[in-house]
Amino acid sequence: MSNEQTPVPVSAFQRTLKQLCIDVETLFECRSTRFEFAQDVFFAVALFYVVHDAHTTWLPGKPWPFWVLSWLLFGWTVFWTILHVVRRFHDLGRTGGLFWAVAIPLWAAGRISGIFHLAEKGQAVWWVWLLLLAFCSWSFWLIIQLFFRRGTDGPNGYDGRDFYQNGEIR
Amino acid sequence: MTIAADAKKEWKDSHKHPPGFRARRGLNWFTVGLLYSMYYMCRYNFRFAGPGMREEFGWDAQQIADLAGWFSLAYGTGQLINGLFSDRIGGRTTMLIGAVGSILVNLLIGFSPWTSSFMVFAAMWMVNGYIQACGAPGMVKTNAAWFNRDERGVFAGIFGFMIQSGQTMISLLAPVILNGFTFLAFVVGPGQWRMLFCIPPIGVALVSIWFYFVSSPSPDDAGYPGAIHDDVDNSAGTTVPILESFKFIFLNPLVWFYAVAYACTGAVRHASDQLAPLYFEDVLGFNMKTNMPEIAIGTLALIPMVAVAGSVVSGWISDRFFHGHRYPVAMFLYFMESVVIATAAVVMAFKFIGPTAGGILLGCLFLVLIAITANSTHSIVGAAAPMDIGGKKMAGFAAGVIDSFQYYGAAIGLFITGRMLSVSDGNYTYWFGIMTCFAFFGGCAMLSMLFRQTGRRTASRAVIAFMVLLVVAAIGIGVPKYRAQKAAHEARLAADAAAALPAEQAPAK
Numbered sequence: 001m002s003n004e005q006t007p008v009p010v011s012a013f014q015r016t017l018k019q020l021c022i023d024v025e026t027l028f029e030c031r032s033t034r035f036e037f038a039q040d041v042f043f044a045v046a047l048f049y050v051v052h053d054a055h056t057t058w059l060p061g062k063p064w065p066f067w068v069l070s071w072l073l074f075g076w077t078v079f080w081t082i083l084h085v086v087r088r089f090h091d092l093g094r095t096g097g098l099f100w101a102v103a104i105p106l107w108a109a110g111r112i113s114g115i116f117h118l119a120e121k122g123q124a125v126w127w128v129w130l131l132l133l134a135f136c137s138w139s140f141w142l143i144i145q146l147f148f149r150r151g152t153d154g155p156n157g158y159d160g161r162d163f164y165q166n167g168e169i170r
Numbered sequence: 171m172t173i174a175a176d177a178k179k180e181w182k183d184s185h186k187h188p189p190g191f192r193a194r195r196g197l198n199w200f201t202v203g204l205l206y207s208m209y210y211m212c213r214y215n216f217r218f219a220g221p222g223m224r225e226e227f228g229w230d231a232q233q234i235a236d237l238a239g240w241f242s243l244a245y246g247t248g249q250l251i252n253g254l255f256s257d258r259i260g261g262r263t264t265m266l267i268g269a270v271g272s273i274l275v276n277l278l279i280g281f282s283p284w285t286s287s288f289m290v291f292a293a294m295w296m297v298n299g300y301i302q303a304c305g306a307p308g309m310v311k312t313n314a315a316w317f318n319r320d321e322r323g324v325f326a327g328i329f330g331f332m333i334q335s336g337q338t339m340i341s342l343l344a345p346v347i348l349n350g351f352t353f354l355a356f357v358v359g360p361g362q363w364r365m366l367f368c369i370p371p372i373g374v375a376l377v378s379i380w381f382y383f384v385s386s387p388s389p390d391d392a393g394y395p396g397a398i399h400d401d402v403d404n405s406a407g408t409t410v411p412i413l414e415s416f417k418f419i420f421l422n423p424l425v426w427f428y429a430v431a432y433a434c435t436g437a438v439r440h441a442s443d444q445l446a447p448l449y450f451e452d453v454l455g456f457n458m459k460t461n462m463p464e465i466a467i468g469t470l471a472l473i474p475m476v477a478v479a480g481s482v483v484s485g486w487i488s489d490r491f492f493h494g495h496r497y498p499v500a501m502f503l504y505f506m507e508s509v510v511i512a513t514a515a516v517v518m519a520f521k522f523i524g525p526t527a528g529g530i531l532l533g534c535l536f537l538v539l540i541a542i543t544a545n546s547t548h549s550i551v552g553a554a555a556p557m558d559i560g561g562k563k564m565a566g567f568a569a570g571v572i573d574s575f576q577y578y579g580a581a582i583g584l585f586i587t588g589r590m591l592s593v594s595d596g597n598y599t600y601w602f603g604i605m606t607c608f609a610f611f612g613g614c615a616m617l618s619m620l621f622r623q624t625g626r627r628t629a630s631r632a633v634i635a636f637m638v639l640l641v642v643a644a645i646g647i648g649v650p651k652y653r654a655q656k657a658a659h660e661a662r663l664a665a666d667a668a669a670a671l672p673a674e675q676a677p678a679k
Contacts, residue, residue: 007390007395008390008391008395010391010392010393013383014386014392014393015393017194017384017392018190018194018392018393018394021190021191021194021197022189022190023190024190024193025189025190025192026189108475108479111475112472115467115468115471115472116468117464
């Protein structure tokens with residue numbers, strides 16, 4: 001039994017896509033200090049709120065290309081935040097996959113709060129808020145670590161670009 | 171300074187693929203998944219066009235339900251045939267053919283003057299059902315080539331997410347179309363249901379163009395030769411002659427174990443999805459037509475979320491702890507499902523579920539729990555298992571065979587449940603009871619497979635014999651009981667009619 005196939009020709013476009021993917025993956029394969037992380041997240045959050053504000057005050061009634069641009073900017077802030085969360089986890093010597101542990105509980109809690117209109121009910125449903133807080137506690141703990149915990153000294157296994165350059169892994 | 175051994179090992183484990191492979195696979199998966207979710211735009215549009223068609227053509231609810239049933243039949247059969255073809259021509263080509271075909275049929279329905287004829291519409295909608303069945307086998311076949319066995323469980327979970335996102339997209343777009351809108355010089359008036367068959371194909375066409383350029387049928391075609399290892403010999407390529415695929419899959423007993431189990435998933439999942447609004451009205455006393463209560467909206471919104479979560483987690487567990495074997499996880503889920511639904515049936519029989527605060531909460535909680543268990547098996551049995559069995563070469567037909575049984579199972583389940591609800595005057599304990607039987611039967615199929623795969627063939631055969639006995643007993647005891655209950659129901663109806671008659675005739679006297 002063999003998994004080796006007869007070599008197939010790879011088109012120029014597919015080769016370009018491959019290079020693009022290597023570049024994107026390499027972007028994530030490095031580290032970010034506490035200060036860099038706080039600075040980048042601050043920038044992303046500021047940009048997000050500027051665009052969000054423009055959506056409600058300035059954009060209504062404007063031509064559709066402005067809307068497209070605003071959504072592209074939204075997309076960029078999301079990508080920028082993910083990138084720096086992953087890099088910060090790498091600095092702590094942990095896998096970037098923990099991003100999902102930060103994002104998913106917070107997203108789910110937001111959805112549940114929206115579906116059941118919890119914000120309007122306020123303190124009357126305090127026990128639901130308590131449950132949601134418990135549900136998101138690990139996410140909050142990870143966020144605190146991202147901002148305040150010092151990164152590991154020296155190479156910690158997540159300095160991917162060094163590995164690629166030195167050929168240490170493959 | 172040296173690198174900590176644990177960190178280095180973890181890094182190595184997560185970087186078993188060549189540089190850029192994971193990003194390229196993510197892009198491919200996103201593209202394939204996006205086209206698959208767009209398929210739903212040209213399929214679930216019918217659900218929203220139904221009221222407009224009824225008003226314009228005077229079709230009744232029975233005819234609309236028949237159309238949906240015939241679509242399911244064509245879809246299930248299409249899965250079988252198109253799965254076979256996808257192994258021959260490749261998953262990517264199959265998906266493209268399906269997309270183009272579905273666009274054409276939808277446009278034909280939207281612009282055709284013969285739509286008003288019920289039979290012509292039914293024929294066109296069945297053709298759409300058949301063509302739509304290119305999507306799932308094509309997608310499973312393509313992704314089988316891109317994922318190792320121990321990575322496919324999580325992929326299958328994301329497959330569940332794609333299905334939900336496709337349904338969400340058409341649910342958001344359809345009201346916009348039906349309310350009427352203006353885009354540049356393009357004006358659509360309110361209530362133009364034909365536009366539901368003309369506008370979604372534009373989205374499918376745009377995504378198909380993106381798909382044509384970006385997607386790749388296998389890592390080898392994208393510049394990553396030999397990146398994925400398979401249990402099936404791929405030395406002669408990843409496409410196979412139709413006869414070879416047919417023989418390999420049809421004669422593979424594992425396919426049939428999964429197919430039987432998946433029929434049970436279909437019976438539970440479709441019965442739960444499609445009868446939930448009736449259950450809300452009849453049992454919990456909700457007004458689902460004009461004033462849906464918050465808890466009903468919340469439950470219906472929560473179900474897709476927990477369904478996706480259940481799919482991803484069960485896929486991950488089968489990858490991580492069972493080395494890519496799906497049947498142990500599936501077996502646990504089926505038995506768990508049967509326990510949950512049986513509990514619901516008992517609670518229902520004791521009348522704890524009803525239009526009270528506690529009763530409503532219990533009723534909604536059970537629906538959510540059923541959704542978790544049913545959708546978890548849906549992903550790992552319907553998407554991951556066919557890839558494991560068929561590998562890169564024959565995943566298409568394996569998926570086709572297994573998935574088609576989901577629709578046949580759904581048809582049987584809905585047929586039985588509908589009749590039981592009818593003769594019992596809406597006693598939903600039967601609904602839960604029938605779902606319990608199917609869930610338990612699915613668990614037995616997986617238990618038998620577990621015995622077989624661990625070398626205990628006699629035990630496996632004993633479980634199969636037990637399953638046959640269950641079916642014989644269900645028919646032998648169930649059919650006479652149904653007949654008796656039907657006779658009693660008809661007698662009750664006749665008595666009610668007789669009692670109502672003098673009152674109606676009274677004014678005449």
